[in-house]
Amino acid sequence: MELRYFIIRRLLLLIPTLIGLTVIVFVLMWSLPHAFLASAFVNPKAPNRAQQLQDAYAQLGLNQGIVLGYLHYLVNTFTGHWGYMTLSNPIHYDGPVLSGISLFFPNTIQLVIFAAILSILISIPLGTYIGSRPNSAADHIGRIFSLSFYAIPVFVLGVILQVLFGKGVIGGNPLGLFPISGTFSTSAVNLLNPPSWLVSGAGGIVLSEPTHLIIFDSLIHGDFPLAANALMHVVLPVITLTLSLLAGILRFLRSSMVDASNSEYIKTARAKGVPEKTVIKLHMRRNALIPTVTVLGLLFAFLLGGVVLVEDIFGYPGIGLLALSAILSGSIYGVLGTTFLFGIILVVANLFVDVVYSILDPRIRY
């Protein structure tokens, strides 16, 4: 089967997964009192509240039974009516859920992509190196490293990194270089006369235009000191996520390298005089990557859980912190919206993993 047919078939397989995801989020919603669902759906400070509540009942299909309610939920979800949320802690926000999410979503994607790219870039060469030398000193060090970072809870790792490398946590620590909270220091911006592309959002959160990613926006507008400052702020969160994902990949890659090295085709390749480098890169690594890619989806699910914890520890305004704020502020549509969005991120990541899988191992396409 050609790759594009495989991709089309894989996209069709998304439909049951998406139905499952929406059903689960819907069931969570529907199990709550309906009066509460209606009153939280619209802006509580709107003038004609009674009329709005009636409209909310109609729009959510609250009086029409669970099946029609689900269909209403689907329509609302895919037409962007995600409800209303009022958050007070730790993120302040008051407005529609979807526009709130769109403000914070870029920050999370930035973290996840940085962490994913870094951990893949480091783990594949490292895993190849230690996996092709089982029981050497490098292998033992690598195994201790990957086991410790695989076993360490993400929030524990984040806090330890804050203490070791955070600015001002331990007095006189020469390693304390990195700020431990936020996306940039207020001292790096002239707050009395802020540049026009820094917009003060609801509740005092400063957002940058046009991408909401302060690193890229300050580069676009030529403010290099601010870009450097913002970059320093993402170092610790990214390292925290990278280390935990890296350890997982390394652990699986190393063991599948060892498995692959015991197989017949490696002996054949060596016997017919293929150079050792080629054996390792083309024969061993390519086959060892296949089982590693299958666990990548699962590791990614762990990473998304880690995102919530890391954003909380580092006070980093992304959708993880938004989800936490929704939970702490008791905003149902904030909780449902962020849960659904995290589900979508994982679905897309799994799609990507499967496509990579089918490129590595064409047999899987049949």
Next chain:
Amino acid sequence: MVEEIGSAGYEKTLPRRRAKRLDNAKSTFRLFIKNRTALIGMIITIAYFVIAVIDYIDPRWLGVENLSTALLFVPGHLANSELPTPPNFSGSWWYYFGTTYSRIPILPVMLGALKYDLTYTVIIVFIGMSVGVIIGSMAGFYGGILDEVVMRITDIFFSLPFFVFALAIVYVLGFSFQNVVIALIIVWWPTYARLTRGLALETKSLKYIEAAKASGASGVKTLFSHIIPNVLSPVYVQISLDLGSVIQIFAGIFFLIGALGSSSFPLEIGYLLSAGLPYLSIGIWWPVIVPALFLLLFTVSVNLMGDGLRDVLDPKLRR
């Protein structure tokens, strides 16, 4: 008549079979303790549980009468006379790790807090395992529509970010200890269902299952006395690895929602950690780092033990 002879023969072989099984267990254990790191992992894990049991019997043996006094404070607003004091190696060994809020030595507080994590992690893993094993082995054994439905459901669960999902369930059910446990069981059983389903499929086609069927064993009997006991050893490995993952997620959830400061939450390790966070920026790191390291020691030990168990019980899965 024939049946009687058959059952008498069966009775006769029973002690011998038990002895053989014991022999197997002995040799497995001997193999296991050859692996030094796995043995150390097991010893440390057992030590944690022993401390937890001691703490349940009488917390005074660990030096603190009432643990909850350690959290009677408003985070971020302690008077100078109540701020935690740093580790002090000159006095009593209780103070080697420093003190926490209200100047209570941190060591007993933390050991007391860990017991909740250990207990509830074990409860979550065992209930999740039981539900998953029964559903998964039924799906694998009976096949057909049941199998399809169960596998589609687990597929969906596997494509959910379970941490966020567990938080959402806790929100919907209400913030309490039991609800966190329920939420984690809901997100955790599919792991076991999928694992046992595959194993049950494999086992189903073996000769002794055919023999059991041919000798007239009912489906339920075959399932519970022939399939399930024979798929359990990979499940044991999964349990020992999951103790490490579930305790992380459990403590992580309380680390996040501890900010609610609900009085229904006992002093638990994630909550203890989050309570220390406001003090990091003024250089008070030990109320956070000490519990963090103790939690880390547990998760590493459990993983070492799990890796060792896997090597012994399930050589096919060896990584």
